[in-house]
Amino acid sequence: MTPARNVAFTLDGRSLRAAAGATVAEAMHSHGVWTVSRSVKYHRPRGYTCGVGACGNCPVTVNGLPGVTACTRPIKPGDEVRRELGLPTTTFDLLRTADLLRKWLPAGFQFRLFAKRPVLSRISGRMLAILAGGGRFPTDAAMREATVASVRELTVDVLVIGGGISGMRAALTAAEHPDSPTVAIVDELWEGGRARWRTEAVRDETGRSVPSADVEARLRSALDTSSAVLRIPGIALGLLDGLVPVDGGRVRWEIRPRSTVLATGSYETTLLFPNNDRPGVILADAAVKLAVRTDAPIGRRIVVATDSARGHQVAERLRSLGQNVVAVLDSRPVRDVRADTGTSPAAGFRIEMGSTVLGVAGWSKVRRIRHSSGTVAADVLCLAFARRPAEEFALHANYLEHGSTDLGTDTGSARQDATPVRMPTIVVGSATGHSQLDLDDIVDATHRLLQQGGDDLTRTR
């Protein structure tokens, strides 16, 4: 049942309503506003793409604060949302002329332009600055809101970064350890990571294959009833000299963990083809997430492009959510797709094997997809391709010297007077780079962390 839309907000001055709990991006999408932002230089339309705040395509100004990630910010009653770039408006932007002239304005053109005419160089520089920095300053009210009201310091035995299935499993295992270590777990969105949009099964603690949403629900419920794990809502900013600062909005946490679990998950990667940034090109997890959370059509006609069985599973999942999937384009050579993907013949969408996406057409959104066996009319192109681990924290933990190949587990303390502190760390879940999720591996790794002080990160990678 479509959630009731009872949260009033404004978008560029227009009064609209959204469902409670929807993000700004979801609210815009449900009102048919697919151009969420414009690219900085060419003013190309950009829209909802990754759904997790990782791709940079959806910055909007909310209540006077620019640069708010629309796909992770829940809409609140009375929010004033304004899109940022575009003259006169983001929907109708004359500055997109730069995109039409892009053949004569290639990347880095400003480095060669006016090399011998400093006055023209300055004028063009100033114009570029105005075009690029279109975001206004935060208003005074937004600045006050953005100012941290309190700082909470916390020392904890185990800090789990990431509240998806892997993180929750590690946190619960750590809390159950006979030594009763203090455990905290931090996550920005607290929606179970990608568990509810994930199509691949998970192997639980006994090795049984179970749907990820079921595991998520079970672990979440265990976490809810556990008083031994501190749940922190916020964004962990890094591992800096043994300190993990967490941006929790008005609260900043400064956490000094004695050991860490990196359960940061993984990113989906896009496919390279012309106009792959057009609104309507959505990564697979993001598309399923949008369908699940908005319980409304995410587009009129959806095509899934993929190079694996996952794309077919995603198409089936979308179909079961009532979405109109019209085709799956699988780039692998022709073979027995049914056996390989486990999809049923009654899936109801066309499957083209050996078909690669060559490009999309459409001025402000996807209208038509060109692929190696023809074209198909569609307004959503869902991409289910490779994933890459979210390894930023692992790099923080390892990166000591510029160019160094020494991947120790020292925090590489930058202060001369401090002794380097070894930070025992493990990496669990898809952040390891492995796609198969086995909960017993995570339980084992957590025990290793508590008993032996974790892993040499060079070996787990």
Add this chain to the structure above:
Amino acid sequence: MLPGVRTEAPNSGYAVVIIGAGVQGLALAYELAKRGQRDVLVVDGSWPGSGASGRNGELIRSAFSSSEWSDFFDLSLDRWQTLSAELDSNLLFNRDGYAVLASTDAQLHSLDVDHRAHRVRGLRSELLDESEARKLLPAAAPALVRGALYQPHGGYAHHDSVVAGYLENAARLGVHIVAGARVVGINHAAGRVTAVRLADGSTIACETLVNAAGGEAPAINELAGVSIELIQARLEMIVTQPTRPFLRPGVASLELLGYCHQTMRGEFVGGTELATVDATSSLSGTWELLRDMATKFVRLFPALAGVRLLRHWAGTVSQTRDLAPVLGHVEELDNFIVSAGWVYGFMGAPAAGELLAELLLTRRVDPRLAPFSAARVRQQDWIREGSLVVEASL
């Protein structure tokens, strides 16, 4: 690899070997090649511009207190005006001015003294009073603006463009540039350097060796058996998301020990220093300095509150006790030239390249180069420069 950059030196011997493909090493290589010097090799343990040259504050001025600094950097500032044209490469030199900000009467008074000295030496600078300075920097907190020493023809340039510009021109003129080759040993005998040894086991003979290795210059000196008091220091910087243009000139704040500017793309870029030197080599940013920079810059430009941080990094420089560079020959070795201890190395590169090239080719020490000798460091004959936004530990 970048065009013009190799992974191995084609020859086994060169007339000049320069250690360090940062802006100093590449500017010198270019100036040598421009003067017809052949067989020049620039060798770097990492990639060109990977050290401070790729991480600095980009600011350019010549309005210093001491005559030594002012004369040297004024030559540089002159070269900067036409460098893009000369290198046929847009270095994004933004001639939007440079202001040294005074927040107290005492600071304004010392800038006034500097300004008078500039007038006497014919160096272009303007002393702005409180209202003029506030007009120049409308976004700055008025309480922190008491006055400024302003150079309208100063500004900033894009560091990567400058490294690339020098590199391309040096390569075009026949300089060999090798990246990813660490120098692990320097052969020397009877007061002369004869060759450098690389990590891959090869040995490159040289008639003249130049140490332009930035943060690692002290280590290179040690390999040559040369001892000059240089310490490695860590500095950090931040960049914010682009905002609308609010700051035109580059700014150095004596009060905050910081420097900053806003790029053509609207990003606010700057760094601050703590009073104590951090001599470690980690390139990771620290929480302490991140908080220091964010706090100070929001104090200086209150409108930055709530603006997002985009990047935060650290870099290393080598510095002398008076924070002036060490330039020129050393006593112990006849054919070893040092270009190190640079804390303001980016803005000084055009002058250093020119004057060191002249030195190398003619053995003539330009009067502007002379004060920065290795001898002054050894004799502790320090240059007193009061207009820096780094703490000297004299």
